[in-house]
Amino acid sequence: xxxxxxxxxxxTLSEEAFLTINCTYTATGYPxxxxxxxxxxxxxxxxxxxxxxxxxxxxxxxxATYRKETTSFHLEKGSVQVSDSAVxxxxxxxxxxxxxxxxxxxxxxxxxx
Amino acid sequence: xxxxxxxxxxxxxKTGQSMTLLCAQDMNHEYMYWYRQDPGMGLRLIHYSVGExxxxxGEVPDGYNVSRLKKQNFLLxxxxxxxxxxxxxxxxxxxxxxxxxxxxxxxxxxxxxxx
Numbered sequence: 001x002x003x004x005x006x007x008x009x010x011x012t013l014s015e016e017a018f019l020t021i022n023c024t025y026t027a028t029g030y031p032x033x034x035x036x037x038x039x040x041x042x043x044x045x046x047x048x049x050x051x052x053x054x055x056x057x058x059x060x061x062x063x064a065t066y067r068k069e070t071t072s073f074h075l076e077k078g079s080v081q082v083s084d085s086a087v088x089x090x091x092x093x094x095x096x097x098x099x100x101x102x103x104x105x106x107x108x109x110x111x112x113x
Numbered sequence: 114x115x116x117x118x119x120x121x122x123x124x125x126x127k128t129g130q131s132m133t134l135l136c137a138q139d140m141n142h143e144y145m146y147w148y149r150q151d152p153g154m155g156l157r158l159i160h161y162s163v164g165e166x167x168x169x170x171g172e173v174p175d176g177y178n179v180s181r182l183k184k185q186n187f188l189l190x191x192x193x194x195x196x197x198x199x200x201x202x203x204x205x206x207x208x209x210x211x212x213x214x215x216x217x218x219x220x221x222x223x224x225x226x227x228x
Contacts, residue, residue, distance in 0.1 A: 043203055044203065101156070
């Protein structure tokens with residue numbers, strides 16, 4: 001079946017540090033890939049997505065590139081801020097039938113001033 | 114435009130009690146989903162619906178039932194609550210569009226504790 005593996009947290013960084021959160025996947029079809037962010041006490045919000053190989057999704061300074069050859073979709077940001085502190089979820093969706101998301105376990109990011 | 118709303122936000126039940134969680138969306142979305150979120154496990158799909166009057170099981174459906182009598186509403190029921198159902202429940206919706214590429218919009222969640 002489909003699955004998503006992402007690095008365990010928490011990840012603790014100082015403000016303006018470089019961020020990488022690793023995400024790899026297995027899928028039976030050709031998935032679309034997503035990063036969702038969950039701020040404390042809130043629901044999930046889409047951060048970025050990519051629908052085909054070599055696509056780069058980007059939003060709010062975050063980027064991730066769909067790498068089919070390594071089945072990866074790593075999240076990066078060049079300079080994190082305290083306001084980026086949240087839980088980040090990598091997810092995939094195979095575009096048939098129910099189109100539900102398969103999530104990774106989430107990575108908590110803590111950014112210190 | 115409220116997006117996806119969920120009621121209630123919090124609930125405490127005793128083992129064996131029943132309850133219904135309500136999800137409502139005002140975006141005219143065809144697809145609706147119920148997930149549960151447990152520590153260290155991400156979100157897991159309970160049930161889903163691809164349109165009004167249709168429902169189907171996800172990965173963890175046992176102990177839950179759902180109904181979608183109106184396109185904008187998706188109800189999740191617990192007939193006899195168990196401590197293992199203590200979790201945060203999220204509803205989500207998405208439109209019918211390009212396969213697999215559609216964004217899912219999430220509600221704020223319902224925190225349920227079963228004693």
